[in-house]
Amino acid sequence: MSDKTTSSNKSFLNDAGNRALIFQIILLAVVVFVGYYLFSNLQANLANQGISTGFAFLNQPAGFPVLIHLIDYTEADTYGRAFVVALINTIVISLMGIVLATIIGVVMGLARLSNNWLVARLATVYVETLRNIPLLLQMFFWYFAVLATLPIPKNSFIFGGFFLNKRGIYSPNPIVQDGFGMVIAGFVLSIVASIALIVWAKKRQTRTGVWFPAYWTSLGVIFVITFLALVVSGFPIEFDLPQKSRFNVTGGMVLPPEFVAVLVALSTYTGAFIAEIVRAGILSVNWGQTEAARSLGLKDSLTQRLIVLPQALRVIIPPLTSQFLNLAKNSSLGAAIAYPELVAVVMGTTLNQTGQAIENIGLCMLVYGTLSLTISVFMNWYNKKMSLTER
């Protein structure tokens, strides 16, 4: 209270709050001015060079093919649709990479701490090798050195309905027939039943302390009910089998080597970093916690799962977020080995055909920005959820 009365005696500019406000306004004005200056300069330069601007090109037919498209796409579709195709390819490889890298990282991180000398040394060799070689080289290695040594289509490895050759992994493609709705219904029903089972088991355990293997049981329930539905409806699935044709193997589903190489390189490379993060996280948990758990008679696996890992996660999650972001951004290197992700399609082909550098690069920056922020927001939410709850 007394503060206010004294400050009212001073001049307007002597008030710290007012001054702060004025400086904020000046800063904002400078930023807006610089931004406006750069933008108008860009506009003038583009007009001066006769370069057309705008996003109208997104409605033009693209005219170029894309190797991997998870939605329908042909050369007759627009640049806009090609952009969506590329966006999906980027998201798919990023998410699959994140899942795989996490699994690899956790396993390797635990392996480095293993009491088994050989396991620990092998994990160390893995981590140190992959961490120290540039990712682009690793992609070239998988694409040009490993996958290229597979046989040509004529001499494919064949097992069951699967073909393996230089052009990819070909598997039977399931095609759903009439009556498949029953199978879906059975699957949904079994999931509902499993949730009920898990809820019941948890309640009973809180009440009586008796433990019930709810997760394994529900897995069994889902499998049995879905299988029964399949039998009752008479297996309403047919398989489109891959077969040899003049040049390639045709039919079936194909996993192209570009996809495999990018996925393997991204997940093993990032996995090596995650392994170190996991190791650091686990080492950060006081040994006393493990000793206490053991003295309560908990098995080692339960000690890890229920005592050590939840505490380690608090250390692990923040650096893990960075690794996920890195992985998503590094997926752009796939452009070098013909994986048609965002950089390849938008900054490669589209930019070159339309010449709209600013628009296309802006579009890519927007996508990577959004992707990174989404991952960050999710990980921050998870971090909060895992943080120490003080009572």
Place this chain on the structure above:
Amino acid sequence: MKSNVGKLFTTAAIAATISAGAAASTLEDVQAKGFIQCGVSQGVPGFSNADSNGNWSGIDVDACRAAAAAIFGDAQKVKFTPLSAKERFTALQSGEIDVLSRNTTWTYTRDTSLGLDFTTVNFYDGQGFMARKNLGVTSAMDLDGATVCTEQGTTTELNMADFFRKHKLSYVPVVVQKADEALAAYASGRCDVFTTDKSGLAAHRSKLADPSAHIILDETISKEPLGPVVRHGDNQWKDIVTWAMFVQVNAEEMGISSKNVAQIKKETNDPGIKRLLGAEGDMGAQLGLSADWAYNIIAQVGNYGEVFERNVGPSTPVGLPRGINKLWTEGGVMYAPPVR
């Protein structure tokens, strides 16, 4: 306050426009720095390729050397920037290079919407397909179901799509970022077919382990006029690059080569040739160059026929026939406006 901000912004906008408009001419820039910065491909034998000592050679390289000979009287005053197909236009637009001489196809869209000008054609080409001989393919129409490798960011991608669509043939595209890596993918068997301009196919075939095991199919599926590109709006610079090429074609037509140019300059009575070689008139001054600019091009780089034979002709590893790139007087389409 409000009107003041408005004034400030208007002033800024005007300042921005003026600063954008007041760029110095490319010729002055080039003369000031003492060399031409020339964008070329990253290694296509016969067009632009560096040897183990870093010396560049090829038809595209010679286009820049000719311009350097015209400006400086020294064909060596060129520095080269190897560019991938997807980098090339941005490099030119942004001023990183002065000339783009990188087997670039002259198309309507590129000429009109990229802020660039195509100068002239130094090689008439067309897209084709290369396949392994042991596949037994003899025509592009046999390629139904084939996997096709190509370099990213070229007209090739579009022509290939058009061709297969037009003939209702299926195919699997593998579009690799750089030409060398696309070729490596083809060589490793990832693809059945490699596609690019036919001159490029011949050049790339010469890099394969066993060139004779690969066949270039007869079909030419597109027109690919290749030539140097400059930024839009600097007419003097465009004229220099254009006429450096036209001089070489005219020289071949007049029978002037690097070997006899000195002698001809001394002995000729032909006023046309005298004007061209700078013995008479002010041809050089019209371009802002010295009188002997054309003489220097012919003496140091040679006429068009010499450039062709030296880089891609039948006696080179690339081994291309002269084909439609013959002079118009010999049944080809190589035709330059007269120097007068």
